[in-house]
Amino acid sequence: MKTDTEQMRQLYEQWCSEDISKQAFCNQNGLGYHKFNYWVKKFRNDSAESPVSQKGFSRIVTHSRLEQPQRQVLATFVFASGARLELFAALDAAFIRELAN
Incomplete structure (x- = not known):
C-alpha cells in the first residue's frame, strides 16, 4: 500500500x-x-x-498536441524550478544546449 x-x-x-x-x-x-x-x-x-546539482533541464517533454488553432507545440521544457519553455518552431541544438547552462 x-x-x-x-x-x-x-x-x-x-x-x-x-x-x-x-x-x-x-x-x-x-x-x-x-x-x-x-x-x-x-x-x-x-x-x-x-x-545533486540542479543545473540544466529536469525533463524534456515532447508532444504534438495543438495548444491553440494554428499553433502546434513542438516541445515543452520543464525546469527544476517548475518553469516551462514551449517551442513552437525548430531551434538549433546548440542554442538549446546554451539554455540549459
Missing part, C-alpha cells in the same frame, strides 16, 4: 508530464486544489534542496 507521499509524488510527476493546469488536473483526478498545490510546492522545494 502506497503512502500519501508516494501517491502524491506519482500524481505530481503525472501532472508534470502533462500540459494541463493544476486546477484542471485536480478536477480530472478528484483532488483538492489546495492539497495538491501544497504537495507541488513541497516536491519543488525538496528538489531545490537536493545535494
Whole structure:
C-alpha cells in the first residue's frame, strides 16, 4: 500500500508530464486544489534542496498536441524550478544546449 507521499509524488510527476493546469488536473483526478498545490510546492522545494546539482533541464517533454488553432507545440521544457519553455518552431541544438547552462 502506497503512502500519501508516494501517491502524491506519482500524481505530481503525472501532472508534470502533462500540459494541463493544476486546477484542471485536480478536477480530472478528484483532488483538492489546495492539497495538491501544497504537495507541488513541497516536491519543488525538496528538489531545490537536493545535494545533486540542479543545473540544466529536469525533463524534456515532447508532444504534438495543438495548444491553440494554428499553433502546434513542438516541445515543452520543464525546469527544476517548475518553469516551462514551449517551442513552437525548430531551434538549433546548440542554442538549446546554451539554455540549459
